Amino acid sequence: MITFWTFALGLAILLYVTLDGFDLGVGMLFPFAPDETARRHMLAAISPVWDGNETWLIFAASILFGAFPLVYATLLSALYLPLMIMLAALVFRGVAFEFRYKSRGLRSLWDIGFAGGSFVASFIQGTAVGALVEGLAIKNGQYVGGPFGWLSPFALLCGLGLCLGYCLLGAGWLTHKTAEDVQALAFRLLPGLMIAVLAFLVVVFIMALALDLRVMHRWLEEPVLALFPAIGVMACTLLQIAIKRRRPLIPFLCGMAIFAAAFATLAVSFYPYMVPFSISITDAASPPASLSFMFWGAGLIVLPITLIYTLVVYFIFKGKVDPTAEYE
Amino acid sequence: MDVTPLLLSRIQFAFTVSFHIIFPAFTVGLAAWLAFLEALSLATGRPVYRRLFDFWLGIFGVAFGLGVVSGIVMAFQFGTNWSELARRTGPIQGPLLGYETFTAFALEAAFFGVLIFGRKRVPRWFYMLACLLVAAGTSLSAFWIMVNNSWMQWPVGFTMGPNGIFVPTDWSAIIFDPVVWVRFPHMFLAAYVTTAFCVAATGAWHLLRGSFKSDAQAMLRMGLGLAAVLVPIQLLFGHLVGDYTHDKQPAKFAAIEARWHTEQPASEVLIAWPDPEHERNLYQFSIPYLGSLIASMRFDSKEVGLTTFPAADRPPVRIPFFAFRIMVGCGLLMLALAWFGTYLGAVGQFERQRWFLWATFWSFPLGFIATLTGWFTAEVGRQPWTVYGQLRTADAATPFLTSPQVATSLVIFAAVYTLIFLFGAIYIYQLLRRGPVVLPPLVEAATNPKRPLSVAGQSPGVAPAALATEAGE
Numbered sequence: 001m002i003t004f005w006t007f008a009l010g011l012a013i014l015l016y017v018t019l020d021g022f023d024l025g026v027g028m029l030f031p032f033a034p035d036e037t038a039r040r041h042m043l044a045a046i047s048p049v050w051d052g053n054e055t056w057l058i059f060a061a062s063i064l065f066g067a068f069p070l071v072y073a074t075l076l077s078a079l080y081l082p083l084m085i086m087l088a089a090l091v092f093r094g095v096a097f098e099f100r101y102k103s104r105g106l107r108s109l110w111d112i113g114f115a116g117g118s119f120v121a122s123f124i125q126g127t128a129v130g131a132l133v134e135g136l137a138i139k140n141g142q143y144v145g146g147p148f149g150w151l152s153p154f155a156l157l158c159g160l161g162l163c164l165g166y167c168l169l170g171a172g173w174l175t176h177k178t179a180e181d182v183q184a185l186a187f188r189l190l191p192g193l194m195i196a197v198l199a200f201l202v203v204v205f206i207m208a209l210a211l212d213l214r215v216m217h218r219w220l221e222e223p224v225l226a227l228f229p230a231i232g233v234m235a236c237t238l239l240q241i242a243i244k245r246r247r248p249l250i251p252f253l254c255g256m257a258i259f260a261a262a263f264a265t266l267a268v269s270f271y272p273y274m275v276p277f278s279i280s281i282t283d284a285a286s287p288p289a290s291l292s293f294m295f296w297g298a299g300l301i302v303l304p305i306t307l308i309y310t311l312v313v314y315f316i317f318k319g320k321v322d323p324t325a326e327y328e
Numbered sequence: 329m330d331v332t333p334l335l336l337s338r339i340q341f342a343f344t345v346s347f348h349i350i351f352p353a354f355t356v357g358l359a360a361w362l363a364f365l366e367a368l369s370l371a372t373g374r375p376v377y378r379r380l381f382d383f384w385l386g387i388f389g390v391a392f393g394l395g396v397v398s399g400i401v402m403a404f405q406f407g408t409n410w411s412e413l414a415r416r417t418g419p420i421q422g423p424l425l426g427y428e429t430f431t432a433f434a435l436e437a438a439f440f441g442v443l444i445f446g447r448k449r450v451p452r453w454f455y456m457l458a459c460l461l462v463a464a465g466t467s468l469s470a471f472w473i474m475v476n477n478s479w480m481q482w483p484v485g486f487t488m489g490p491n492g493i494f495v496p497t498d499w500s501a502i503i504f505d506p507v508v509w510v511r512f513p514h515m516f517l518a519a520y521v522t523t524a525f526c527v528a529a530t531g532a533w534h535l536l537r538g539s540f541k542s543d544a545q546a547m548l549r550m551g552l553g554l555a556a557v558l559v560p561i562q563l564l565f566g567h568l569v570g571d572y573t574h575d576k577q578p579a580k581f582a583a584i585e586a587r588w589h590t591e592q593p594a595s596e597v598l599i600a601w602p603d604p605e606h607e608r609n610l611y612q613f614s615i616p617y618l619g620s621l622i623a624s625m626r627f628d629s630k631e632v633g634l635t636t637f638p639a640a641d642r643p644p645v646r647i648p649f650f651a652f653r654i655m656v657g658c659g660l661l662m663l664a665l666a667w668f669g670t671y672l673g674a675v676g677q678f679e680r681q682r683w684f685l686w687a688t689f690w691s692f693p694l695g696f697i698a699t700l701t702g703w704f705t706a707e708v709g710r711q712p713w714t715v716y717g718q719l720r721t722a723d724a725a726t727p728f729l730t731s732p733q734v735a736t737s738l739v740i741f742a743a744v745y746t747l748i749f750l751f752g753a754i755y756i757y758q759l760l761r762r763g764p765v766v767l768p769p770l771v772e773a774a775t776n777p778k779r780p781l782s783v784a785g786q787s788p789g790v791a792p793a794a795l796a797t798e799a800g801e
């Protein structure tokens with residue numbers, strides 16, 4: 001049961017990061033659009049799916065609360081301020097997305113809200129992951145780091161890194177869903193983004209070594225971990241070729257592969273901990289009665305239905321978007 | 329009163345949850361109303377039901393979206409502000425609330441998509457089934473919320489594990505507890521009555537403006553007719569909820585009655601200004617014997633007063649006392665309107681009694697006010713406990729939060745919610761004002777199936793062409 005819910009949680013988080021990642025990325029690339037037509041084109045590429053993507057965040061939170069309440073309680077309270085700002089940013093971004101079409105005079109304000117909200121939400125997610133990798137101050141299962149215990153140069157760097165990564169995913173998605181101007185823009189942005197992401201990974205690696213993070217020790221103990229970065233390198237190479245040959249969709253899939261590799265690397269480095277290195281999966285897990293109660297309904301029926309449903313929505317929304325479609 | 333992180337967290341929770349409950353209270357009833365209209369349309373084939381269906385579907389879409397957006401914040405707040413509660417009761421509350429989330433997103437969102445996009449693409453019986461499933465989904469969501477909240481009111485089916493963890497031992501005891509089965513119908517009926525009055529008020533509004541006469545008549549008649557049947561049942565369930573409170577939460581009961589000292593026989597305080605400092609009521613107007621009669625159905629029963637409980641175990645008195653009276657007042661007002669209106673409708677006098685139409689129009693907030701004040705009574709009356717008798721609110725909060733932290737988040741939420749609420753309300757107002765006009769494409773005023781977070785409106789880029797490919801499958 002614990003294994004099932006650990007995988008379900010991992011799946012929900014990975015789906016959230018890669019799916020909402022690309023639409024947050026498009027949000028951050030939004031200011032690069034030269035004119036209103038291009039802006040509409042970009043929004044059209046994410047509009048039918050973006051908030052379906054966001055529901056995976058809620059799924060992850062629900063699984064965490066039900067199956068791993070200790071982690072839910074510890075992490076959410078330790079990251080109080082950043083999470084509150086992230087929620088407000090996500091809500092505000094969603095509202096801005098809808099209202100920009102309903103207002104004429106305030107459109108530029110909503111646009112700033114949309115791009116800004118996307119950036120803030122992404123930056124905070126990256127910062128949170130960075131803080132988790134660096135290690136939160138936890139004594140006896142209780143967070144003791146204070147209101148800004150998560151704040152560090154390393155965490156902020158990770159925030160920036162995730163923004164770059166999301167932009168990479170976003171640009172990759174745009175190559176797939178759009179054509180002409182916007183697709184060309186995405187291809188122009190991709191090489192720079194790829195280099196920036198790689199540079200970020202190198203800096204993070206050096207910084208982690210310099211800080212002597214405990215996570216790094218696991219790398220020396222388990223050389224098999226090098227497999228995931230290898231997948232990442234392969235994805236990057238493929239990405240380079242795809243950009244050169246102007247092949248759509250492949251950049252997005254490569255971006256997903258890079259994220260999956262990074263996620264797997266983190267997951268294996270943390271294992272068997274959920275909050276490294278203070279709360280393990282078994283410490284955090286709910287009693288068996290809770291896990292199996294959730295399994296027989298939510299795990300066995302609802303989760304697969306939702307997965308199928310997500311696939312169906314993406315299937316319905318296949319192909320290029322029509323940039324001339326009016327939104328009224 | 330000191331401004332503590334605990335106080336601010338409580339204000340934040342009360343604010344966000346009150347804001348949130350407005351929308352489910354409306355959509356639970358609206359989903360059933362839609363299913364009912366579709367069934368009528370299917371059975372009679374009269375176009376009026378179809379027009380009304382399309383009209384209310386657009387409004388359902390907006391309210392549903394706002395409910396989901398405000399619900400996200402709830403999914404995080406247990407961990408951020410109430411980490412001790414989450415850590416200790418997570419094994420019970422986590423799965424219950426998890427089921428709520430899962431049902432909401434799987435059942436409601438999926439079949440809601442069929443309602444929006446499927447009219448021309450699925451057989452009529454399937455469309456009808458989708459209506460029923462959306463209604464079932466919203467009701468099921470409400471059910472899980474009520475199971476969870478009833479467990480907090482009357483915790484059963486658990487043992488205390490190490491580190492104060494509540495370990496579930498008997499899920500069927502938790503789900504089938506009698507307390508759940510009086511409180512869930514009470515909330516469920518509240519949602520139906522709230523919606524019935526919104527429908528009736530919209531009908532009255534259009535009658536007053538002289539627009540969509542036959543549709544408006546139908547809305548008024550159906551809304552008031554339904555309320556005429558449901559409000560008395562609701563009063564009965566309210567009485568049953570009172571019975572459980574009397575037996576299981578005597579301190580809350582005494583606070584609602586503003587009964588400071590044990591009395592035999594007990595009188596009923598109709599109205600007063602409770603004065604907790606001196607443990608007495610000012611300006612009290614009470615009726616002898618009635619307190620015993622209401623509480624125990626006897627004239628001579630002994631009813632406990634608040635002073636029998638240690639001061640640390642007493643709930644605040646004024647909020648439950650007044651909230652309860654406002655709730656009951658709204659209920660009686662709705663009963664009068666519903667019965668009188670049904671009579672007027674039966675004798676065909678609606679349009680001549682303009683004062684009644686105005687009264688019905690202005691009655692649209694009554695259901696919402698009654699629902700909110702009912703929750704204030706239940707939740708404030710449970711204090712100082714979060715899990716009644718087991719976990720105090722003061723011990724449930726995140727221990728290391730600081731006032732500036734919570735004040736910051738409170739300001740952010742106040743600003744964001746005001747913005748959303750303002751625009752959402754304006755949008756719903758515009759839709760209601762436009763009335764049940766015939767709109768060629770059904771997609772016009774609704775949200776996308778897997779897009780519950782969007783507030784309203786069609787998506788950019790989902791052109792009729794894209795929908796046509798979908799139809800071609």
